[in-house]
Amino acid sequence: MTIETSIAEQPPTTTTQRAAVAQLQRRPNARQLAIAVVCLGSTIAAPFLVSNFLIFQMTMVLVYTIAILGLNILTGINGQLSLGHGAFYAAGAYTAAILMDRWGIGYFWTLPAAALVCFVVGFLFGLPALRLEGVYLALATFALAVVTPQLFKLSPFENWTAGVTGITLAKPDAPFGLPLDQDQWLYLFTLAMTIAAYVCAHNLIARRGGRALMAIRDNPIAAQSMGVNTALYKSLAFGISALYTGVAGALGAIVLQFVAPDSFTFSLSIALLVGLVVGGVGWLPGALFGGAFVLFVPNLAESVSKGLSGAVYGLVLITLMYVMPSGVGGLLRATRAFASKRYD
Amino acid sequence: MSARAADTEPQLSVRDVAVRFGGILALDGVRFDLHRGQILGLIGPNGAGKTTLFNCLSRLYTPASGDIVYEGGSILSSPSHRMPVIGIGRTFQNVSLFRRLSVRDNIRVGAHSTSASDLFSESLALPWVRRQETRIDLVVAELIDYLDLADVADVPVNGLPFGTQKRVELARALAIKPGLLLLDEPAGGLNHEEVVELGRLIRQIRDERGVTVLLVEHHMGLVMSVSDKIVVLNFGRKIAEGAPPEVQSNPDVVAAYLGGSTR
Numbered sequence: 001m002t003i004e005t006s007i008a009e010q011p012p013t014t015t016t017q018r019a020a021v022a023q024l025q026r027r028p029n030a031r032q033l034a035i036a037v038v039c040l041g042s043t044i045a046a047p048f049l050v051s052n053f054l055i056f057q058m059t060m061v062l063v064y065t066i067a068i069l070g071l072n073i074l075t076g077i078n079g080q081l082s083l084g085h086g087a088f089y090a091a092g093a094y095t096a097a098i099l100m101d102r103w104g105i106g107y108f109w110t111l112p113a114a115a116l117v118c119f120v121v122g123f124l125f126g127l128p129a130l131r132l133e134g135v136y137l138a139l140a141t142f143a144l145a146v147v148t149p150q151l152f153k154l155s156p157f158e159n160w161t162a163g164v165t166g167i168t169l170a171k172p173d174a175p176f177g178l179p180l181d182q183d184q185w186l187y188l189f190t191l192a193m194t195i196a197a198y199v200c201a202h203n204l205i206a207r208r209g210g211r212a213l214m215a216i217r218d219n220p221i222a223a224q225s226m227g228v229n230t231a232l233y234k235s236l237a238f239g240i241s242a243l244y245t246g247v248a249g250a251l252g253a254i255v256l257q258f259v260a261p262d263s264f265t266f267s268l269s270i271a272l273l274v275g276l277v278v279g280g281v282g283w284l285p286g287a288l289f290g291g292a293f294v295l296f297v298p299n300l301a302e303s304v305s306k307g308l309s310g311a312v313y314g315l316v317l318i319t320l321m322y323v324m325p326s327g328v329g330g331l332l333r334a335t336r337a338f339a340s341k342r343y344d
Numbered sequence: 345m346s347a348r349a350a351d352t353e354p355q356l357s358v359r360d361v362a363v364r365f366g367g368i369l370a371l372d373g374v375r376f377d378l379h380r381g382q383i384l385g386l387i388g389p390n391g392a393g394k395t396t397l398f399n400c401l402s403r404l405y406t407p408a409s410g411d412i413v414y415e416g417g418s419i420l421s422s423p424s425h426r427m428p429v430i431g432i433g434r435t436f437q438n439v440s441l442f443r444r445l446s447v448r449d450n451i452r453v454g455a456h457s458t459s460a461s462d463l464f465s466e467s468l469a470l471p472w473v474r475r476q477e478t479r480i481d482l483v484v485a486e487l488i489d490y491l492d493l494a495d496v497a498d499v500p501v502n503g504l505p506f507g508t509q510k511r512v513e514l515a516r517a518l519a520i521k522p523g524l525l526l527l528d529e530p531a532g533g534l535n536h537e538e539v540v541e542l543g544r545l546i547r548q549i550r551d552e553r554g555v556t557v558l559l560v561e562h563h564m565g566l567v568m569s570v571s572d573k574i575v576v577l578n579f580g581r582k583i584a585e586g587a588p589p590e591v592q593s594n595p596d597v598v599a600a601y602l603g604g605s606t607r
């Protein structure tokens with residue numbers, strides 16, 4: 001991601017300052033650029049090379065990637081544990097579904113709406129959560145995850161939510177007469193949203209607010225003494241995190257063309273947390289690996305043994321955690337450290 | 345320093361501060377003034393109330409009675425995260441850094457209160473956010489130079505030697521651009537050479553940056569050599585105040601440190 005700091009406004013005066021600024025300009029090097037171009041190229045080309053079912057699966061991987069990105073901002077960056085992010089995912093999904101189903105709003109416009117709704121819900125949930133830490137916060141978010149699907153079943157809301165039956169949506173066509181089928185278009189649309197979400201998260205953590213979030217994670221008292229309003233930032237972390245996960249939920253609803261309360265049980269929250277840990281807590285690109293794990297490993301387990309799929313899933317998870325205790329991110333860091341020790 | 349101090353109002357005024365923990369009176373009507381550009385050493389035996397007073401000054405505790413006035417205004421109405429904005433920076437007794445962040449990022453957090461932003465503009469990396477980051481980076485680069493941290497600037501603070509971590513903490517506190525710097529046992533855990541160097545550094549910071557310093561310290565050599573004025577606490581009360589030689593010869597102070605009856 002190109003993040004260069006403009007220095008036009010305040011020309012550095014001394015040579016040391018100029019050197020410092022040059023060093024601090026966060027330009028990616030040639031190798032990083034090459035990797036980015038290859039990755040981007042192959043992800044854009046992918047939907048034209050594989051089956052529609054695989055395209056659909058890859059789209060869902062991207063949806064979970066955004067959701068895990070959101071959880072990472074809260075848990076990995078700000079240090080607040082959430083067992084209830086499925087609730088924000090559900091809130092985003094229902095916001096999108098109701099807007100499309102009841103008011104005929106275009107699917108694209110449901111994303112900012114879901115973002116706003118989930119930011120507000122997350123921020124408001126974050127306020128009372130300020131008093132809770134560690135396992136107590138985990139319990140509160142657990143309660144949120146358990147309560148939310150029940151809420152969508154309640155009869156007063158049935159006019160909008162259609163109760164247990166859920167809402168079925170239409171599959172969007174590619175716009176502007178683009179020669180893409182619906183699955184290809186949904187994939188590319190979701191890919192664009194994923195990249196946008198990633199760039200935003202990446203921008204955030206490299207700047208003042210992101211540093212404040214990490215400072216709170218590492219040492220709340222010191223952060224407070226450095227002028228960080230810890231209460232505000234912790235609530236904001238909840239809001240932003242819910243925003244990402246809510247947008248993922250909205251995209252998920254559009255991709256699946258269906259929402260129902262039972263799609264958003266507690267196991268979804270746990271799946272997102274597992275994805276976060278597998279990818280690497282606090283490492284943003286880990287979300288992609290986490291998303292792939294969430295989608296593919298249960299299917300894989302199912303294909304190995306129908307009866308024992310849960311056991312296979314557990315075995316895969318235990319093995320992964322044993323081989324890479326700090327997720328894919330930790331494994332990559334360890335490999336790099338090993339390689340540089342060996343060949344330098 | 346007294347000549348400079350005499351013609352102005354005190355920068356910091358601690359007025360009859362009392363703090364109670366349950367039935368224990370941790371501070372009992374402590375009062376003293378600190379003038380701009382002074383270095384004040386706050387000493388006393390263990391449990392005398394030094395850290396309690398320190399935590400009142402950074403607003404982690406609120407006194408039961410009394411007032412603390414900084415630059416003419418009471419600080420007691422502001423929460424602790426406003427202290428850097430008011431101009432009061434601090435370090436911690438046992439280094440409290442952001443352990444997973446680099447030295448540079450730790451110091452950048454120190455500049456938090458000198459800047460403003462919102463998470464949305466930052467996510468979009470708007471031009472004004474980038475300009476502000478550059479401004480912060482220049483301040484941080486200067487402090488990295490000033491405290492000789494260039495070699496470790498981009499290393500996580502976690503594995504650094506204790507002495508280096510203390511310098512990072514000092515740099516972080518200076519990034520606040522404080523008018524008053526509170527140092528909580530800066531010499532703790534340092535070897536003899538590092539303590540000598542620290543004393544030189546504290547005076548240098550005062551002289552070159554015009555920062556007033558309030559120092560809580562057990563290391564008598566350091567306190568006596570750098571302080572313009574000493575305040576001695578014992579059992580929550582101030583038992584002596586004055587220039588280092590006066591305090592050293594004060595019989596109450598000697599008794600407090602060596603034991604025995606005060607009278």
